[in-house]
Amino acid sequence: MAGTGKCLLVTGPPGVGKTTLIMRVFDMIRVSNPNLKIQGFYTQEMRERGQRVGFQVVTLDGRTSLLASSTVSSQESMTWPYVGKYKVDIASFESIALPELQVKDDTHLFIIDEVGKMEMFSPSFFPAALKVLGSNIPLLASIPIPKFGRDLPGAVARLKNQPGVTVITLSESNRDSMKEHIFDVFSGWLPKQ
Numbered sequence: 001m002a003g004t005g006k007c008l009l010v011t012g013p014p015g016v017g018k019t020t021l022i023m024r025v026f027d028m029i030r031v032s033n034p035n036l037k038i039q040g041f042y043t044q045e046m047r048e049r050g051q052r053v054g055f056q057v058v059t060l061d062g063r064t065s066l067l068a069s070s071t072v073s074s075q076e077s078m079t080w081p082y083v084g085k086y087k088v089d090i091a092s093f094e095s096i097a098l099p100e101l102q103v104k105d106d107t108h109l110f111i112i113d114e115v116g117k118m119e120m121f122s123p124s125f126f127p128a129a130l131k132v133l134g135s136n137i138p139l140l141a142s143i144p145i146p147k148f149g150r151d152l153p154g155a156v157a158r159l160k161n162q163p164g165v166t167v168i169t170l171s172e173s174n175r176d177s178m179k180e181h182i183f184d185v186f187s188g189w190l191p192k193q
């Protein structure tokens with residue numbers, strides 16, 4: 001790994017606003033220069049009748065795929081790993097996330113929300129994220145801090161320690177000012193219109 005990455009890593013407890021922040025910054029960047037080629041995905045809750053029933057991955061151009069579900073009961077899902085009450089559909093996640101992490105000559109920015117426990121069940125995901133980091137293409141990513149202070153998986157902790165990675169810890173009091181700060185940092189890294 002060359003360690004030349006231009007990466008901001010947003011961390012914070014569940015629900016503090018990581019996805020919201022990243023999507024707001026994404027919108028600001030897109031408006032500032034609509035010609036940028038931005039790859040990546042964000043992770044979104046799935047709700048039915050007010051209850052959370054799973055998570056899906058959404059690409060930045062709006063395609064969706066299942067990440068994990070508490071209601072799936074097919075034969076196929078018998079072997080899927082559990083995180084809490086959710087079964088992780090690794091194949092579905094990989095089908096949409098891995099192509100987004102392909103480093104291409106004309107990519108300006110990667111967004112990965114999030115590098116979490118469910119995503120880490122894919123053996124190909126973390127190596128792909130490290131490749132993005134080593135590509136010197138700017139990267140905005142999020143990593144959750146687990147609720148009960150358990151250690152992050154080793155690989156995730158490693159990402160935080162890569163050279164070129166700046167960690168931003170989000171709280172309710174700094175999340176609005178961080179939006180401007182992160183946008184400013186990326187504006188300095190990205191081509192102007």
Ligand SMILES: Nc1ncnc2c1ncn2[C@@H]1O[C@H](COP(=O)(O)OP(=O)(O)OP(=O)(O)O)[C@@H](O)[C@H]1O
Nearest residue numbers: 012013014015016017018019020021043144175176
């Ligand atoms: N700056 C903000 N002002 C007001 N509400 C916010 C803000 N950021 C997030 N929220 C609200 O907080 C809730 C959680 O936000 P979000 O999903 O972005 O958090 P998260 O840190 O990504 O959560 P998770 O770790 O579970 O993925 C949402 O309902 C969102 O509308």
